[in-house]
Amino acid sequence: MSAIIVLTPLVVSSWPVIAAAVMGAAAGMGFSVHGPELHEEPTRRKKVTTEFENSEVVADAMAAGQKLILTKGDLTVEVFRDERGRCSVCVSGTGHSDRELKKIGEEVVGRITQQFIYNKVVTELKQRKGQVLEEEVLADQSVRVRVRL
């Protein structure tokens, strides 16, 4: 070993790149992915919104309607670019407390961030002629990537 550093991720990119991470994370968590056109019946569902701490969805021509909807059982998760340009998730569902919905939202934010950083690191290191030697998912759901440069 020679150096170990711990990094806090920044999720800054265009909507298509973030959407790719959302779809990857959703698949891993067992959610189905729908476009913004998914119509939801108006019900008295609780809703809790969680914001990505360090995020920015770079505005582009497709800025309007930047939203993906994930569903699993009675849970609906909307992932969208808020009015400040940040990425946010809104979790709704029946039979869940606010605390449970908040926890689910935080879990979704974490997994999308993980997928986004994985995609970015692997893509950028390959562009720099890096060779991925090994990839694995650890018991705690962390993803380990070993790269030779």
Next chain:
Amino acid sequence: MGNPEIDIVISKTGKVTVEVKGAKGPRCLEYAELIKEIVGHEESRQLTEEYYAPDGDVRIDTKVRAKSG
């Protein structure tokens, strides 16, 4: 020594731990900086023994001379 290896662990919250192996001295930090540039802000840094090792091969010859008398 061959090309350095970088061990990257991305936690389920997105926090990233990077370990650079096989690069000594300031060279290893160049690789760490590269990952930092891709990922985000640095939270903490730990330098290990290899960082302080000289960058290059070092040969130590030891001769033991028997003392006669």
